[in-house]
Amino acid sequence: MKVIAIQGHGGPDVLQLVDRELPAPGRGEVRVEVRAAGVNRADLLQRQGLYPPPPGVAADVPGLEYAGTVAELGPGCTLRQLGDPVMGLVAGGAYAQSLLVHERETIAVPEALPLAAAAGVPEAFLTAYRALFLEGGLGAGDWCVIRAATSGVGLAAGQLAGAFAAQALGTGRDAQRLARAAATAGFAATHVEGSGPLAEAVRAHSGGPGAAVVLDLLGGGHLQENLQAAAEEGTVVSVGLLAGTQDRIDLGALLMRRQRLIAMTMRSLPLERRIALARLFERRLSPLFAAGRLKPTIDRHFPLADAAEAHRHMAQNHHLGKLILINTG
Amino acid sequence: MKVIAIQGHGGPDVLQLVDRELPAPGRGEVRVEVRAAGVNRADLLQRQGLYPPPPGVAADVPGLEYAGTVAELGPGCTLRQLGDPVMGLVAGGAYAQSLLVHERETIAVPEALPLAAAAGVPEAFLTAYRALFLEGGLGAGDWCVIRAATSGVGLAAGQLAGAFAAQALGTGRDAQRLARAAATAGFAATHVEGSGPLAEAVRAHSGGPGAAVVLDLLGGGHLQENLQAAAEEGTVVSVGLLAGTQDRIDLGALLMRRQRLIAMTMRSLPLERRIALARLFERRLSPLFAAGRLKPTIDRHFPLADAAEAHRHMAQNHHLGKLILINTG
Numbered sequence: 001m002k003v004i005a006i007q008g009h010g011g012p013d014v015l016q017l018v019d020r021e022l023p024a025p026g027r028g029e030v031r032v033e034v035r036a037a038g039v040n041r042a043d044l045l046q047r048q049g050l051y052p053p054p055p056g057v058a059a060d061v062p063g064l065e066y067a068g069t070v071a072e073l074g075p076g077c078t079l080r081q082l083g084d085p086v087m088g089l090v091a092g093g094a095y096a097q098s099l100l101v102h103e104r105e106t107i108a109v110p111e112a113l114p115l116a117a118a119a120g121v122p123e124a125f126l127t128a129y130r131a132l133f134l135e136g137g138l139g140a141g142d143w144c145v146i147r148a149a150t151s152g153v154g155l156a157a158g159q160l161a162g163a164f165a166a167q168a169l170g171t172g173r174d175a176q177r178l179a180r181a182a183a184t185a186g187f188a189a190t191h192v193e194g195s196g197p198l199a200e201a202v203r204a205h206s207g208g209p210g211a212a213v214v215l216d217l218l219g220g221g222h223l224q225e226n227l228q229a230a231a232e233e234g235t236v237v238s239v240g241l242l243a244g245t246q247d248r249i250d251l252g253a254l255l256m257r258r259q260r261l262i263a264m265t266m267r268s269l270p271l272e273r274r275i276a277l278a279r280l281f282e283r284r285l286s287p288l289f290a291a292g293r294l295k296p297t298i299d300r301h302f303p304l305a306d307a308a309e310a311h312r313h314m315a316q317n318h319h320l321g322k323l324i325l326i327n328t329g
Numbered sequence: 330m331k332v333i334a335i336q337g338h339g340g341p342d343v344l345q346l347v348d349r350e351l352p353a354p355g356r357g358e359v360r361v362e363v364r365a366a367g368v369n370r371a372d373l374l375q376r377q378g379l380y381p382p383p384p385g386v387a388a389d390v391p392g393l394e395y396a397g398t399v400a401e402l403g404p405g406c407t408l409r410q411l412g413d414p415v416m417g418l419v420a421g422g423a424y425a426q427s428l429l430v431h432e433r434e435t436i437a438v439p440e441a442l443p444l445a446a447a448a449g450v451p452e453a454f455l456t457a458y459r460a461l462f463l464e465g466g467l468g469a470g471d472w473c474v475i476r477a478a479t480s481g482v483g484l485a486a487g488q489l490a491g492a493f494a495a496q497a498l499g500t501g502r503d504a505q506r507l508a509r510a511a512a513t514a515g516f517a518a519t520h521v522e523g524s525g526p527l528a529e530a531v532r533a534h535s536g537g538p539g540a541a542v543v544l545d546l547l548g549g550g551h552l553q554e555n556l557q558a559a560a561e562e563g564t565v566v567s568v569g570l571l572a573g574t575q576d577r578i579d580l581g582a583l584l585m586r587r588q589r590l591i592a593m594t595m596r597s598l599p600l601e602r603r604i605a606l607a608r609l610f611e612r613r614l615s616p617l618f619a620a621g622r623l624k625p626t627i628d629r630h631f632p633l634a635d636a637a638e639a640h641r642h643m644a645q646n647h648h649l650g651k652l653i654l655i656n657t658g
Contacts, residue, residue, distance in 0.1 A: 219580045238584055245581030251548045252574030254592040255567055261590040263583040 004095035004307045004325075006060045009049030012308035012315075015095075020061075022098050025074030030103045032086060033071040036119035036301075037063045037094040039310050039323040040152070041240075042267065046092075047311065053092040054268055062307075063094025064267060067109060067118035068327075077103045085109040087118040089126060089274055091267050095307055097327050105274045107281050110289035113296075120152070120296035120322030125285060126277050127266050128157035128215065131237040133164070135262050136213030140165035143206040144213040145198070145229050147171045147222070149190065150181045152322050153239060155297045157215055158185030163293045166212075169205055171198065180320050184297050199228035210234055220244025223261075230259055238263040297321030303328050333424035333636045333654075335389045338378030341637035341644075344424075349390075351427050354403030359432045361415060362400040365448035365630075366392045366423040368639045368652040369481070370569075371596065375421075376640065382421040383597055391636075392423025393596060396438060396447035397656075406432045414438040416447045418455060418603055420596050424636055426656050434603045436610050439618035442625075449481070449625035449651030454614060455606055456595050457486035457544065460566040462493070464591045465542030469494035472535040473542040474527070474558050476500045476551070478519065479510045481651050482568060484626045486544055487514030492622045495541075498534055500527065509649050513626050528557035539563055549573025552590075559588055567592040626650030632657050 007016045025031050043062040045051035053059055067087035070080045080086065086106035093099050109118045131153075132138040138161070146157045149170025158181070161168035170187035172178030173194070182190045189205035191198060202211050210231035216222060217240030224247075226236045238261065254261075269277070288294040299319040302310040303326055310323045336345045354360050372391040374380035382388055396416035399409045409415065415435035422428050438447045460482075461467040467490070475486045478499025487510070490497035499516035501507030502523070511519045518534035520527060531540050539560035545551060546569030553576075555565045567590065583590075598606070617623040628648035631639040632655055639652045 219584075223578065223580070238580060241581055241584060245579060247578050247580055249552065249576050249578045250574060251552065251567060251576055251592070252570055254590075255548075255570060255574075255594060258593050258597060260592065261583075263580070263589065264587050265584060268587065 001097040002304070003061045003093075003097065004304060006047050006062065009047065012047070012311040014047060015308045015311065017305050020096070022100065025072055025100050027074055027076045028102050028104070029074040029100050030070045030077060030080050030106065031072035031098055031100055032066060032068040032106070033098055034066045034068040034094065034096055034327050035115035036067050036327065037304070037325045038065040038119045038123055039314055039325060040064050040123055041314065044311055044314060057092040059092070061093045061095055063090065063092060063096065065089055065119060065122040066094040066099060067115040071098065079103045080106060085115060085118070087122055088278060089122045089266060089269070095304065095325060097304075097329075102271060102275065105271060105278050107278045108286065110286045113289055116301060116324060116326055117296050117298055119324050120298050121289070123266065124152040124156035124296065124322065125160065125294065126281060127153045127239055128160050129285065130266070130277065131215045131239050131264060132157060132160060132166075132213055135264055136215070136235045136237045138164070138166050138213045142212035143167045143169065143202065143208060144215060145169050145171065145202055145211040145226070146187070147214065147216050147218055147226070148173070148193070148242075149185065149187055150174070150177050150320055151217055152297075153215070153217060155181055155185045155321060158182075158187045159294050162186040163288050167206065169202055169211070177320055184320070198225045202229045213237060215239065218243040220247045223247040223249060227254065227257070227259055232257045233259065235260045235262060239265070299323055301326050330426040331633070332390045332422075332426070333633060335376050335391065338376065341376070341640040343376060344637045344640065346634050349425070351429060354401055354429050356403055356405045357431050357433070358403040358429050359399045359406060359409050359435065360401035360427055360429055361395065361397040361435070362427055363395045363397040363423065363425055363656050364444035365396050365656065366633070366654045367394040367449045367452055368643055368654060369393050369452055370643065373640055373643060386421040388421070390422045390424055392419065392421060392425065394418055394448060394451040395423040395428060396444040400427065408432045409435060414444060414447070416451055417607060418451045418595060418598070424633065424654060426633075431600060431604065434600060434607050436607045437615065439615045442618055445630060445653060445655055446625050446627055448653050449627050450618070452595065453481040453485035453625065453651065454489065454623065455610060456482045456568055457489050458614065459595070459606065460544045460568050460593060461486060461489060461495075461542055464593055465544070465564045465566045467493070467495050467542045471541035472496045472498065472531065472537060473544060474498050474500065474531055474540045474555070475516070476543065476545050476547055476555065477502070477522070477571075478514065478516055479503070479506050479649055480546055481626075482544070482546060484510060484514045484650060487511075487516045488623050491515040492617050496535065498531055498540070506649055513649070527554045531558045542566060544568065547572040549576045552576040552578060556583065556586070556588055561586045562588065564589045564591060568594070628652055630655050
């Protein structure tokens with residue numbers, strides 16, 4: 001089979017289409033014929049050698065999410081059958097024509113979702129769902145702040161907040177792109193970064209004491225604003241570091257306002273937790289995709305062989321929504 | 330009745346014994362004749378004007394915990410009867426001969442615990458229990474770090490860890506005082522502050538990847554050490570700021586290790602949450618006090634009228650365990 005491999009770390013051109021052997025699926029595993037793979041910012045870092053995958057994962061084939069069909073069953077499979085459309089998270093290796101996963105970590109593609117769109121679902125929606133609801137404890141009626149709203153995770157978070165009867169204020173640097181994000185993902189309010197104090201905007205829009213949850217992808221230099229935008233006993237969930245890694249923290253204010261700061265990543269999840277999230281996705285999110293309440297925002301598709309071009313496009317930061325690689329076979 | 334009131338903020342001598350009227354207990358309330366009240370570091374701050382109580386609480390009478398007997402029942406009481414020995418947390422006002430509380434926020438004093446000792450239980454044990462188990466999620470078999478172990482909360486945390494089959498490493502600046510704390514509270518290991526990297530000590534003692542929970546009372550300047558001492562996906566629970574309020578944070582490391590930082594206070598808890606903790610205490614901790622598995626560490630008793638002397642003693646930092654004010658009538 002063909003895969004996109006990183007041939008020496010560096011710019012997009014180190015991504016090369018090469019041949020690889022795939023072993024037969026082991027006990028409980030399935031081989032998925034990949035129809036499409038989502039591109040994530042972590043892939044760009046991995047290409048540059050800045051984000052090595054966890055132990056046990058091939059370091060040179062990027063790709064954290066896929067959609068495809070079950071093409072081979074290992075011994076002992078009971079959940080999936082040949083031909084089933086599935087999608088899911090992997091710790092690497094999705095830029096490929098096929099991959100091996102445990103059948104229980106696959107997510108049945110919801111009705112009416114094309115595979116080319118489904119590949120843009122797992123990373124954005126599971127990250128946002130876990131951050132807002134499982135880690136942050138967001139509830140119906142609560143306000144949350146999504147920073148930044150124009151990211152893949154941000155767009156998913158806006159939809160999820162709405163679907164679960166919470167309200168989201170989305171932030172972004174570019175007013176036009178933010179307005180498009182709001183129209184796409186249904187943000188209840190928006191705030192252009194740098195246009196004034198975020199905490200005041202949150203209080204003005206929510207009419208309340210601040211956000212129950214702040215989902216942050218920016219990181220360094222933004223912590224104080226995030227904590228100020230959060231309500232007393234509110235939670236800042238850190239899922240990205242687009243703006244840097246170092247910051248100051250006022251522990252006195254944190255204690256006075258009884259707040260919490262939680263950092264999470266998806267890629268480091270061991271198998272059993274990917275499985276748990278997959279099962280939860282099918283129960284809680286799949287019905288909303290089937291009903292059209294949730295849908296991935298796709299910016300553009302690229303042939304798998306043009307992965308380098310997709311990376312260049314992402315680095316320009318003009319996209320809104322997911323970039324998807326298509327295995328044209 | 331007599332109370333100790335803060336007559337102008339300042340040194341210990343602003344604490345003066347004065348007369349106050351207490352209204353009759355309202356619906357569901359009881360009047361407790363206070364036998365003893367615990368002294369907490371927050372009282373010293375309040376005396377200096379640095380820690381005003383929450384709205385609705387008299388600002389000039391310190392005291393966050395009490396033990397006594399039910400002396401009067403308001404209308405509608407069903408849980409308590411006259412003469413019941415009770416203890417509990419209040420947001421202020423315990424340096425007094427009587428106080429009014431809702432009957433459901435009182436905790437029945439466990440069998441065999443004298444009232445003069447019971448007054449040293451609620452703040453230390455509820456803070457430590459909530460921090461380690463409710464916020465931190467400590468489980469049997471887990472390691473935790475208690476920083477500092479020689480504080481009232483620290484001593485309670487060491488006992489609680491042991492009683493719930495977890496292991497605690499306690500830290501302290503003074504090796505002798507720390508050794509006494511370990512003997513008193515049953516710490517599985519100790520580490521003298523400044524004697525080497527805390528994270529290495531934790532790993533050496535636990536033989537594992539770090540602490541599931543770090544309970545921190547130090548605050549500013551200690552966050553990085555706390556996060557390094559915590560395991561991946563571990564939690565630092567901040568309950569005090571003895572060393573300062575400002576710090577730096579490496580969000581990159583936080584994300585890489587998927588850790589969490591939670592700040593909590595007890596004094597700000599609204600009635601319904603004090604009630605919930607009181608009910609939980611009776612269910613989970615009272616049997617352990619009755620069995621002698623848990624017991625408060627008392628350093629010294631003072632007559633209520635000598636509250637200033639108790640404050641001076643606490644400020645010297647030579648005590649180990651609770652300072653208790655006794656209402657000698």
